[in-house]
Amino acid sequence: MSVQETATPTESFFRLLDDYDHRIRPNFNGAPVNVTCDIFVQSMGSVKETTMDYIINVFFRQRWNDPRLSFKQFNETLTLDASVVGKIWVPDVFFVNEKGANFHDVTTANRMLRVDPTGTILYSTRLTLTLACPMNLYRFPMDRQQCGLKMESYGKTEADIMLHWKWTRPVEFDASVELPQFYVENIRTNRTVQNYNTGQYTRLTATFDLQRQMGFYLIQVYIPTMLIVILSWVSFWINIEAAPARVALGITTVLTMTTQGSAQGGDVKVSYVKAIDIWLAVCLLFVFAALIEFAAVNFMSRQDKNRDDRRRKEKEEADKNENGKVIPPPKEDYATLRQRTWLHHVKNVSLKEEVPSSLDIKSEKCSSQQRPPPERERNKYMDRAKNLDRLSRGLFPLGFFLFNLMYWNAYLLFL
Known part of the structure; x- marks a missing residue:
């Protein structure tokens, strides 16, 4: 082998x-x-x-x-x-x-x-x-x-x-x-x-x-920011006069949204706008608009007080002018002064006899028209402010709902 x-x-x-x-x-x-x-x-x-x-x-x-x-x-x-x-x-x-x-x-x-x-x-x-x-x-x-x-x-x-x-x-x-x-x-x-x-x-x-x-982003980004936006709407149910509470709530929601956007939106750095950037920007816009809404409501509710303050100042200025020092007229001799006093007395008497009583009534009416407005008219600014709060209670949720409808349809269905 x-x-x-x-x-x-x-x-x-x-x-x-x-x-x-x-x-x-x-x-x-x-x-x-x-x-x-x-x-x-x-x-x-x-x-x-x-x-x-x-x-x-x-x-x-x-x-x-x-x-x-x-x-x-x-x-x-x-x-x-x-x-x-x-x-x-x-x-x-x-x-x-x-x-x-x-x-x-x-x-x-x-x-x-x-x-x-x-x-x-x-x-x-x-x-x-x-x-x-x-x-x-x-x-x-x-x-x-x-x-x-x-x-x-x-x-x-x-x-x-x-x-x-x-x-x-x-x-x-x-x-x-x-x-x-x-x-x-x-x-x-x-x-x-x-x-x-x-x-x-x-x-x-x-x-x-x-x-x-996207389960992670739903839990960490979308749901928390949605709750922050809803939390900003609580301001519309707080009394207008509770300014510190409403301001604190508005500033807190704005700062929280800013922090959330910086933490989550900055992870991926690209030169164009991403879907999550649009979401965070619109949510920040909603909470910022809620804060601006309170500023407008507060300004409207204080219009009557500002008006009363202006009237009070004008009255004080008028009283000051009336109670001010009067410059004495130049000295006259005794005969001239006696004649002027007699003519003034005769003129006043004749005017009182000729003026009818109807003019007195009209003058009273004119003076009554110049008085401050009644309480109902002074509260019209407060009513307007309250109406704006009531309107915001419906418009803000409706706007956010429409945004969600367009956002999720655009990115989950059509794109």
Whole structure:
């Protein structure tokens, strides 16, 4: 029996490596190598809006055929050590949107190489990738994102390598994979050809359709701010004369809304307006309008007092002028003074006899018209202020309800 007949499949395979040149692809100067890829997602998370990327842990698998490594005299598949990877030709596939990556070497290099008798090779490696994911945050936090995983051959054009997705189940997820803020709605795979100055390259793309779970934002943002807006309406039921209570309530709600907006709206910094920004801005506008409403009510209720104060000041000024010092007239001789006194007496007597009694009644009526208005007229400003409070009790809730109707329909249904 010859040595060739007694050799094991492993020995036969390593004998093939003696004359193997890993620098040359299979079928050199012939048809391109067809490489079939698939991935198994072990974990996925840390989808960050601030850096617009996500982290994914995958088993990346590639299959191709290398006739130089076939050992058809044996019907057995070999599972080889990771050290053999450096001795054979492997596709130069890289991740286009990768921002960072690392292999796993605990406790040994997490790589697997499997060769069947026909020379078909299965190469699997475990990777943790940080991949770029450009995001559109106009609808944040009710947004849907599409994060991709893109693969190409770095130096081999389509004349050398043709990449393909596995025909069945090209992307698989571990059953325990859960994202803290997103739900994976769908996984789509695509194969395209990219044109560069150096040639045409095959690109494989796996797209993860992610829908944000907004439970956190409902509990932390939407419900608290809604309650703050409703709390600001309590001011409309407080007595107008209780100015300190209404002012304290209004300022407290405004400051609380400002703090809430700064804490939640500033987490994601983009140059455009997000859905959560519109919500926080409108809620702040409502609580600020409630504070301005009390200022208007307070001003209207004090109009009668201001009017009485003006009248009192005018009366005091008039009394001061009447009781002021009178400049004495120039001195006259006794005859002239006696004649002036006699003429004045005669004139007064004649006027009293000629003036009818009806003029006295009219003068009394005119004086009565100049008196201060009655209590009913003085309270008209207070009534107007109370009516404004009553009107606000209905208009503010109605306006906030209409805003909620438009907001949730716009972002959950139509956009």
